[in-house]
Amino acid sequence: MSEDTMTIREMCDAYGVTPRTLRFYESKELLFPIREGQRRHFTKSDRARLKLILRGKRFGFSLEEIRQLLDLYNVGDQQETQYALTYEIGKKRLADMIKQRDELNEAIDDLTAQLAWGEKMIASFSMKKAANC
Amino acid sequence: MSEDTMTIREMCDAYGVTPRTLRFYESKELLFPIREGQRRHFTKSDRARLKLILRGKRFGFSLEEIRQLLDLYNVGDQQETQYALTYEIGKKRLADMIKQRDELNEAIDDLTAQLAWGEKMIASFSMKKAANC
DNA sequence: CGTTACATTTACGTTAACGTCAACTTTCCT
């Protein structure tokens, strides 16, 4: 009847994760599938949460951070202060990401320069070889 | 006499690492301090390498990747084939970094959009408050 | 009713980069 739920396999296929991952998330209280006997049934709410989890991961949040964010997100009729808190966490994370990207860009430039120098070296090897002929 | 070297403690103080870290790096063949009996003595070369290691870490390289890159900086008396090999490693690593940066940029854009939405939410809270007055 | 397919729980394994003892040895200082 309540075919609003999905089996573990359907979830895995839909979101590209493994069963182990879903059980793990449940054990960490990130998901709360309902049980029919032993079997898990993932609700619409679980799917929404999973989407947020995966997105959070792409942003570089840890599962524990994500759990806290989901909790805040979930108080339903959130209070302004709680929401603002979530917002602040997100802003901090964004700042970290931007810093990380900038550092990465620096490293890319450095390594590019280093490789250019390497090309010269290799060229000089060729010269030497040519000279020996 | 050869006071061009530093003890482990001096290294730790100079670069903000622990003795364990330096010994660990040595065991991983990232550093090659000379020995006087048991004691380690870190040379100028070790210091240069350590600087590069720490920079690499800030950029998110693994120690193993750093070890390979250090070889690139170290060419010295390498043969051409070996040099070409390290060069290829560097190029691959650069490609990875660029990909990583692009992904990071995507995530940054996503999160930025998300935060913009969050600001609207917070604004609506304020509206509600104002309305209740 | 037997087999095949999928689920479940339990629990140990994995990787990286060190931390944290423990048990010595060596050195310097008084």
Add this chain to the structure above:
DNA sequence: AGGAAAGTTGACGTTAACGTAAATGTAACG
């Protein structure tokens, strides 16, 4: 001589996010 200070080598502990294997359960198909 005696003791603190600093150094050394094992070797086991830690964290995150699952992987993987074993033993068992159960549901559907033919």
